[in-house]
Amino acid sequence: MQLTNVLNLPQPLETAIVGFEKGYQSGRGDTKISVTQLIQPPMLKRLTDLHWNEIEEDVSERIWLLIGSAIHGILEKSAGLNVLVEERLFTEVRGWRVSGQADLYEPNGTLSDYKVTSIWSVKDEPKKEWEQQLNVLAYLYELAGFEVKKLQIVAILRDWSKGKSFQVDIPAPVKVIPITKWSREEVLKFLDERVALHQLAAQTDPENIPPCSADERWxxxxxxxxxxxxxxxxxxxxxxxxxxxxxxxxxxxxxxxxxxxxxxxxxxxxxxxxxxxxxxxxxxx
Ligand code: SF4
Incomplete structure (x- = not known):
């Protein structure tokens, strides 16, 4: 992955974004697939793996990711005792090491993921990928001995304004979204199916991989x-x-x-x- 800076954004901003990307990549080195990749369409992951060194992204497209990482940093600093912040956990499925990292686990059993996102992405039902991601993460926490009672997305709304808040009935630039917790059987079935799909894609020429579904293509x-x-x-x-x-x-x-x-x-x-x-x-x- 090569990061460009075509808009010539200030150097400190570029350095912070490049540094964040490097840290993110090094954290993935000891795993076969992360939960984030697992919920991606197999075609997209396969092509990303194949063309990783050729993919170009501009730092200007990473600003919200940087803001998201700043929020994680603040959470880490303000977390109390017994609170787990960004703990990376692992399991093995079909011989692949699956890793995941939730933003916050609290002693009352609440597992939260913080998203910097658009107001339009939270006006309806929670996104299917959020439900999948949090349920796999909850499973990883339970495997590690932590009881998970409640799942939630804390959405920080980057484009919230008073005007829009009346249109969509979201009164503040943050929305806490409860996520349905799956049974252990549902999580295991999901994990098994997704890993199998990615394993098949990993051995297949992209010409022969089914394209992303209409849902996945948004x-x-x-x-x-x-x-x-x-x-x-x-x-x-x-x-x-x-x-x-x-x-x-x-x-x-x-x-x-x-x-x-x-x-x-x-x-x-x-x-x-x-x-x-x-x-x-x-x-x-
Ligand atoms: S189908 Fe669309 S989203 Fe999926 S890999 Fe191709 S271009 Fe990307």
Whole structure:
């Protein structure tokens, strides 16, 4: 992984981000797969492993990660006795060493992960990956002898504002999100299936690995907006073109249908390996 600084951000910021990345990588050296990688799509991890030395990311894309690491540092300093902060724990699944690290374990049995994220990512149900990540981490803590009673994400909302808070009913720039705890059987099944998928991908040519699912690609389906001449916002947005056409035909002089093409948001904006991904190269020319 090569970090660039195309915007020529201040040197101390660049140094901090590069240093954080180096520390992060050295912490992964003694493990086969981390919980973070385990919940990634197998195609994405396989391509990342194959092209690790060629992947370029700019430090400007790492600012929120740096803020997240600063929050972890503050937690570490302010943690009381018997509180575990960023403890790395391990287990073995199908011969692979799986490691994980939660941000905070408190003596009352609460396991928390802190995320610096967008207000839009917490307005609905908790993300599936958060539930998967925290449940595997809870399992690792229990294996190490710590009772886990409660799981939660503490989301620090980087784009919160008073205006948005009324739209989404989130009154402060932080939201505590309870996460459902799985049974031991569910966790073991999940771990076994995910490791098996990654092991298979690790031995397979990327051309023959199934692409990430629509969910994993953060796909937004195409929609069809019924628009009115002279008005900027849609009268109504439909998932179905036929329904949109039918609605617009009620007043063909003033109404028309605007096609809003779907998007694979992760592929297009957030995937560091899209230029090597067979699916992306086939579908995004
Ligand atoms: S480009 Fe899309 S499908 Fe390909 S690895 Fe990235 S997220 Fe997955």
């Amino acid at each position: 796909s937004k389906p195409s929609t069809y907006a019924v628009m009115k001449h002279g008005r900027k916002s849609a009268v109504k947005v439909y998932d179905d073109l036929g329904e949109a056409n039918a609605a617009a035909s009620a007043d063909p002089v003033n109404l028309y249908v605007e096609d809003r093409p779907g998007q694979d948001v992760r592929c297009e904006q957030y995937c560091p390996v899209n230029k090597w991904c067979p699916f992306y190269l086939r579908t995004h020319k």
